[in-house]
Amino acid sequence: MTLARAGRLARIAAGGPGLWKGLALYGLVLGLGFVGVWVSIRLIAWNKAFYDALEALDAAEAAWQVGVFFLLIGTSAGSWLAADWFQKRLYILWRARLTAQALDLWVGNRAYWLLRPGFGQTAIDNPDQRVAEDCKAFVDRFLFFTLELMQQVVSLVSFVAILWGLSTFALSFTAFGLDITIPRYMFWLAPIYAVVATLITHGLGRPLKRRYFEREKVEADFRHALVGLRDRADTVAQGGGEEAERRALDSRFAAIEGNWRRIMRTELVQGLFTRPYQQTVLRVPTFFALPAYLAGAVTLGGLMQLASAFSSVTTTLSWFLFKYRGLAEFVAVCERLDGLMQAAQTPAPLPGAPRDIVRAVSGDGALRLTKLRLATPDGRWLDVVPDRVLRPGRTLLITGGSGQGKTTLLAAIAGLWPWGQGRVERPAGRFLFLPAGAPVLGEGLAGAACHPQDPATQDPARIAAVLARLGLGHRLLADSPEAALAGLSMGERQRLGLARAVLNRPDWLLMDEATSALDPASEADLLAWLRAELPDATLIVVAHRKPAGLVADDALRLGPPDLKEETA
Structure with a gap:
């Protein structure tokens, strides 16, 4: 359902007169992102060369590798800055298109009049917030997630190939009286490690989408009440209505507090797992590879290269885990904005009204x-x-x-x-x-x-x-x-x-x-x-x-x- 909503909104944002310009910018940003992937792959090889030079006490080679490191980092930084600049141009292009379409539907179809509470079958709460904030949030997060996801897929293919080539040794141990040998155990361990962690994260964080949806609503309700007070300033002052207005504002903010506490509880429960995972995902691979190093199957440089490749695979596979909160917010934005678009296309009256x-x-x-x-x-x-x-x-x-x-x-x-x-x-x-x-x-x-x-x-x-x-x-x-x-x-x-x-x-x-x-x-x-x-x-x-x-x-x-x- 979320993919269908995101697809409809993306077609609206990317379509229109600026279609080819937007697609060209998207392709350029994606290509620059792949430069960053290439640099990450080169850094894996660099780990082996640098640490082998240190182990061999080869000062000249170590100095050369330091120069290679800064060249790679400079390439990575330059490609990132260029991609960021072009992505910002694409963002405002697609945001303008999506906002224009939302306004056409909301104003042109008189949906703003027909979808008020008590008038339409699908009353739209806080449409101003949906048009202004949700159009902005959708384009921003859609670009971020889709570009990064495709880069992660390419990275994963590359990292998996490297890890397969490095995991030439087996893990042998005895359990319950049986001699067990797992060939290329580092290769198989990486996806198991990441998938189990992702499933746990999703199970703990599933309520977040609903909480984030509620947060957008209660925040918008509070802002709407403040705007209403500004617009009714004379009436409130003449009638001595400050106490009543304050009660209404306090009630709206109490809803924000309640929603915030529910988000805090859910994020705390999820964080009890995800925070330790994020802090150990870069170190655990070294521990997993230690049996091979201690057995003499790899050098110190090979150990660091293997740990880097394993960490790259698990980090890439854990993309869903690391971005879970942002994805939950994106799902809520898609639901709110697509709901506005669908309702505004054909405003439905209350049932039974002739x-x-x-x-x-x-x-x-x-x-x-x-x-x-x-x-x-x-x-x-x-x-x-x-x-x-x-x-x-x-x-x-x-x-x-x-x-x-x-x-x-x-x-x-x-x-x-x-x-x-x-x-x-x-x-x-x-x-x-x-x-x-x-x-x-x-x-x-x-x-x-x-x-x-x-x-x-x-x-x-x-x-x-x-x-x-x-x-x-x-x-x-x-x-x-x-x-x-x-x-x-x-x-x-x-x-x-x-x-x-x-x-x-x-x-x-x-x-x-x-x-x-x-x-x-x-x-x-x-x-x-x-x-x-x-x-x-x-x-x-x-x-x-x-x-x-x-x-x-x-x-x-x-x-x-x-x-x-x-x-x-």
Whole structure:
């Protein structure tokens, strides 16, 4: 399963316009890695030559071998530095490609909207962390592990051949009254030694993948809570909510502590075996080869060469053991990132929620709602929406009690809401939605005023004039984009929303409580200005009360009638 996930993600990262460039860089890095393998093989032979020279007290040969040693080390260091530089170029190339694809799926398919908790069948927790951190971690670890693994395989073949050639002697001993002889015992002992150690490591460390998966989630939850506090700073301060926020943050961090303790316990149990193994794997081969040396089968140089070859084989075979924790983290990253990609490709709704709304393009430019009834994502039906025909340039006021589906109807008209039945015919013009709560969208004041358009496409003088008309011109003098948006009141955010409407000039403007925080005089003034700026636009306005100064051509009420209005 992990190989399938890693393969899908690798094809995405390596594919696209930069395919051949990426493959060429990968091949170059791999080739430079093989230079390091060659140096390791040469060092095995160097061990024999150097220690034989020492045993023979041959100063000239020993000095020559010292020079050979530094030449080999220089070659190894140069190839490593070059490989590291090219691998970093490949890393950013593939990370950019993988991140772009993740963003295309997450944003382009509106998965960010459909896969929220309570909306989709597969709710995605902390998608920001998955796109930012997991794309980065996947490419980094995929390159590291695959390149190193292939180098290890080549090294293993070479080291095994050397060890076979050196292990020409047998080990003879008596056990239980039997004379036992094991030919080339050093050759057979190496894989047995490494495989047994690897199996023990895997058995002790299997829970780590789940622990690392949990760690990514709880760390992201804690960061998300801190970001939320920053975004809600005014609301928290005004409501004296510091204690509640601290409780929430403490709860999130308590989850980090609990996960960390579980990781500590698992790593401790595994480390009781792996740490001694790692510290002895380079020395134990010498002990294993001592019988051959003491029996006179090899020289001191041969002993050191044999121990080096045995150590190289066991170290290579123990690659899985040495990299176990990193591999466990890689498995968790693959699971999280592939889960995001798969869910975002075809966002699945909650089971039982009807999705039978028929959508069509209006032939005469009018908006038509016919036998429309909306439902919640979990399948709960809302009241039937009265049939309506809204002609271009008109104004429709939508009213009704809380929870009757006013915002949901706007989302359905905008093409966002898929749950329900009936028919929606809408024209092909440009739609702009000013949502309730007046969220600030875009970077900086100009970006927020022009969103979703790029402010570079607008005349700066026009942006400044619109913001000045709305009483926000002074914020253009702020020292930074962040300062320009800091501390906006609800009324100021709603004024910024009206700036968006005027600068974007939509054909259809959907307003959800877009002026509720303005005083009646300001509301009447700005709505009159808005209509003058957008004389041909169609306005669909959701409000609990009729906005001051609004002249509605039609009204649509959702839910039961207002008894007070009926009586009056």
